[in-house]
Amino acid sequence: MRTLKAAAAVLATTLLLAACGSGGSGGASSSAAAGADAEIVIGSTNEPTGLVRNVGGSSGVSQTMTRNVFEGLTSVDVDGLVVPTLAKDWDVSEDGLVYTFHLQPGVHFHDGSDLTAQDVVWSISQTIAPESKSARKNDLSVISSITAPDDATVQLDLSRRSQSLPFYLASVTIVQDGDTELSSENGTGPYRFVEWTQGDHLTIERNDDYWGTPAKNSGVTFRFFKDTTALNNALLTGDLDLVIAEDSPDQLVQFEGNDAFTITEGTSTTKQIWAFNDRVAPFDDVRVRQALYKAIDREKVLDAVWDGYGQVIGSMVPPTDPWFVDQADVHAYDPQAAKDLLAQAGVSDLTIAVDYVAGDPSETIAQLLQADLQAVGVTLTLNPVDDATWYQKIYTDHDFQTTLMGHVNPRDVVWYANPDFYWGYDNKDVQQWVADADQAATTEEQTALLTQVNETIGQEAASAWLYLDPQIRVARAEITGFPVNQVTESFYVADIVREG
Amino acid sequence: MSRYLLTRVGTLLLSLVLASVVVFAVLRFLPGDSAGTSLGVGTTSDQLEQLRADLGTDQPLWTQYGQWVAGLFSGSAGTSFVSRLPVGELIASKLPITLPLSLAAFVVSVLVSVPLGVVAAVRRRGVVGVTVSAVSQLGVAVPVFWVGVILVWIFALEAGVLPPGGFPRQGWEDPAAAVRSLVLPVATVAIAMSSVMVRYVRSATLDVLDQDYVRTARSLGYGRWHALARHGLRNGAVPVVAILGIELATSLLGAVVVENVFALPGLGTLLVSSVEGRDLPVVQALVLGLTALVLVTNFLVDLAQRGIDPRLRAGSALGGAR
Numbered sequence A: 001m002r003t004l005k006a007a008a009a010v011l012a013t014t015l016l017l018a019a020c021g022s023g024g025s026g027g028a029s030s031s032a033a034a035g036a037d038a039e040i041v042i043g044s045t046n047e048p049t050g051l052v053r054n055v056g057g058s059s060g061v062s063q064t065m066t067r068n069v070f071e072g073l074t075s076v077d078v079d080g081l082v083v084p085t086l087a088k089d090w091d092v093s094e095d096g097l098v099y100t101f102h103l104q105p106g107v108h109f110h111d112g113s114d115l116t117a118q119d120v121v122w123s124i125s126q127t128i129a130p131e132s133k134s135a136r137k138n139d140l141s142v143i144s145s146i147t148a149p150d151d152a153t154v155q156l157d158l159s160r161r162s163q164s165l166p167f168y169l170a171s172v173t174i175v176q177d178g179d180t181e182l183s184s185e186n187g188t189g190p191y192r193f194v195e196w197t198q199g200d201h202l203t204i205e206r207n208d209d210y211w212g213t214p215a216k217n218s219g220v221t222f223r224f225f226k227d228t229t230a231l232n233n234a235l236l237t238g239d240l241d242l243v244i245a246e247d248s249p250d251q252l253v254q255f256e257g258n259d260a261f262t263i264t265e266g267t268s269t270t271k272q273i274w275a276f277n278d279r280v281a282p283f284d285d286v287r288v289r290q291a292l293y294k295a296i297d298r299e300k301v302l303d304a305v306w307d308g309y310g311q312v313i314g315s316m317v318p319p320t321d322p323w324f325v326d327q328a329d330v331h332a333y334d335p336q337a338a339k340d341l342l343a344q345a346g347v348s349d350l351t352i353a354v355d356y357v358a359g360d361p362s363e364t365i366a367q368l369l370q371a372d373l374q375a376v377g378v379t380l381t382l383n384p385v386d387d388a389t390w391y392q393k394i395y396t397d398h399d400f401q402t403t404l405m406g407h408v409n410p411r412d413v414v415w416y417a418n419p420d421f422y423w424g425y426d427n428k429d430v431q432q433w434v435a436d437a438d439q440a441a442t443t444e445e446q447t448a449l450l451t452q453v454n455e456t457i458g459q460e461a462a463s464a465w466l467y468l469d470p471q472i473r474v475a476r477a478e479i480t481g482f483p484v485n486q487v488t489e490s491f492y493v494a495d496i497v498r499e500g
Numbered sequence B: 001m002s003r004y005l006l007t008r009v010g011t012l013l014l015s016l017v018l019a020s021v022v023v024f025a026v027l028r029f030l031p032g033d034s035a036g037t038s039l040g041v042g043t044t045s046d047q048l049e050q051l052r053a054d055l056g057t058d059q060p061l062w063t064q065y066g067q068w069v070a071g072l073f074s075g076s077a078g079t080s081f082v083s084r085l086p087v088g089e090l091i092a093s094k095l096p097i098t099l100p101l102s103l104a105a106f107v108v109s110v111l112v113s114v115p116l117g118v119v120a121a122v123r124r125r126g127v128v129g130v131t132v133s134a135v136s137q138l139g140v141a142v143p144v145f146w147v148g149v150i151l152v153w154i155f156a157l158e159a160g161v162l163p164p165g166g167f168p169r170q171g172w173e174d175p176a177a178a179v180r181s182l183v184l185p186v187a188t189v190a191i192a193m194s195s196v197m198v199r200y201v202r203s204a205t206l207d208v209l210d211q212d213y214v215r216t217a218r219s220l221g222y223g224r225w226h227a228l229a230r231h232g233l234r235n236g237a238v239p240v241v242a243i244l245g246i247e248l249a250t251s252l253l254g255a256v257v258v259e260n261v262f263a264l265p266g267l268g269t270l271l272v273s274s275v276e277g278r279d280l281p282v283v284q285a286l287v288l289g290l291t292a293l294v295l296v297t298n299f300l301v302d303l304a305q306r307g308i309d310p311r312l313r314a315g316s317a318l319g320g321a322r
Helices: A001-020 A060-067 A117-128 A165-169 A228-236 A286-294 A298-306 A335-344 A362-374 A387-396 A412-419 A428-438 A444-460 B002-029 B034-040 B045-055 B061-073 B089-091 B095-122 B127-141 B144-160 B175-209 B212-219 B224-261 B267-276 B280-308 B309-319
Strands: A039-045 A075-078 A082-084 A087-092 A097-104 A143-150 A152-159 A191-198 A201-206 A219-224 A261-276 A351-359 A379-385 A404-405 A465-474
Touching: A039 A228, A060 A152, A060 A201, A082 A087, A082 A201, A117 A143, A165 A191, A191 A219, A219 A444, A228 A465, A228 B034, A228 B144, A286 A335, A286 A465, A298 A362, A298 A465, A351 A362, A351 A387, A362 A379, A362 A404, A379 A387, A387 A412, A412 A428, A428 A444, A444 B175, B002 B280, B034 B045, B089 B175, B089 B267, B089 B280, B095 B127, B095 B175, B095 B224, B095 B309, B127 B175, B144 B175, B144 B224, B175 B224, B212 B224, B224 B267, B224 B280, B280 B309
Parallel strands: A039 A219, A351 A379, A351 A404
Antiparallel strands: A075 A082, A087 A097, A097 A152, A143 A152, A191 A201, A201 A219, A261 A404, A261 A465
């Protein structure tokens, strides 16, 4: 009996422990070499879940591998602009339906074989194949055929115009013909993949046969942490050269005013959102959404979470997207106006629930929302859940009233054109404009249409966008050349240098 | 003896089967969808269906359970939903960290707590006895991770003599670095375990000291220590061995907790990230493995106790009461 009790206790403890969650991982010390021989050690809390790329939710692997080990026909640079990569350039037919990509000459895979058009055809075909799990599968469904007229040319035929095609193609990394996502470690980038130890680190080393400008360091190790205290301890003691993202200003105190460290603040594309379930009452009433939005003091929320860093937003569009217009003041904090709007909508004694993934910053935000809403007569009940539950309850089942979530993707305002998305915003004009924007003849036309989308969802308070996360990095003072902004999934490391 | 053994082995196997059912069922009833969690925002419901089919989570539960158990018997714990690595390989790669950590913590805590516990009992009213009791009380009350945080602060951040966390990238190929990185975690687990064990050893020794045979031995002219060594230790060992068994399992659990504090890529960090990602095959294998370890340890402890105490052997002959 004692045996069974002990076993039951272990079972319960492990499950409980697991349910609580909090942890870390690690294991490398920075080498002292400087310049081109330097190995850079980078700390991150965003570990790849697996090495399968081109799959939705694989931001960890994109961060470490995209542009560094694997490259696309195009890339998105640190300013959010599309730049040619494996495609030297491309021609677009008059009607916008045929894209002809001319491949960069002299590109080799890491195993020494040449990049051919057939490799590109294979890689893109895999992404749009029926069994593909790529988050870009839908976006690229406009491609009707992929052919290789010769070894250095790839032709894409589209079923309609797509202004966003070159942007979406940046997410499709090119592997060798026949390689699957699961097995391939063979890319074309400035680094070769060396190893990944799950829960600990991922190492890449400079590819000396790189077709472009070679990396300025000899290699990079990404070390993965769950616990941010452990992460910053490692930076303090010299085990790390750079932390990609600090997640709270509390951690910065120990680096501020210390000459041994550099703190940079850049812009991100991570929008913290209080999303309503627009398909259910009372959130299907635009006045209620506007009222709830006006009831929130976003400056105060941002200040509580980020202590002066970051930026208040009034729509889904970050400043690095081409269709940004500042809408922070459209539904500025105004409790009286909020009360009036609620009265107009005939809503009183409103009690609503907010589901969020437990932990900060959502915990802090939820409590501030609760207080602000109380002031306009709305009761907010807090319902913390875990990550997996969030995906099930909110994302898949749409079983929620309101929720807090951070959305990291650039150019994701187009999700407001999908009435089946979890927030269920359904506006025919917006849907038309988004469709038209992708089929626009020029980027100007596209930008104009998406700006209209941006303004409309902002006006209608499709969701309550709270603020844009700052991108705060801390590096040892001798480390330079890292991108300050984070406007794509990838963290490009080839320009990072350790000064002698 | 053989009938006793048969009964015990039977109980052990039955417990394992029950544990596998419980582990499987509990995880299936946790809210959250493995497929959705691994695909994330931006994928379509068709893609979700596709992934569920790939993972087999669209199958009836009993089919999934059957496949899992069949896999276990053929020596395969399946493939991780998330990293797509074989579960056995994934777990094996973590053992070189978690096993040395928990075993070292166990050994250290035995070496510390047995002598301290005996001394605390024999000198229970002396300064040593009172101090040991008080300190162990404190050690029991303080959470394990907090001890870890304090040790990191003192020895890594302030004194700078030991790393604050992490494990060398080369693993045990660099033994000195590997050992250095385990010193603080081992100390953390050992402090927590010793605090508990010292109290058991102390009370077991006290029980023995009050026994007639010890008093008799002392009245025959043996010194206090001599009487205890001659007649008490074997008797005191029976409850202590039982505790050692449980503590061996505790040391593994303790290791799992402190790995998170010290950023060690062991079973603990694997368990936490696997639960977060609803990587069911990995969680199942880990929890069942830990449970099996406890069951087997207790089985061995029972056998050891019978070896030490002839009365237990006699008892089983009378009807297998134990």
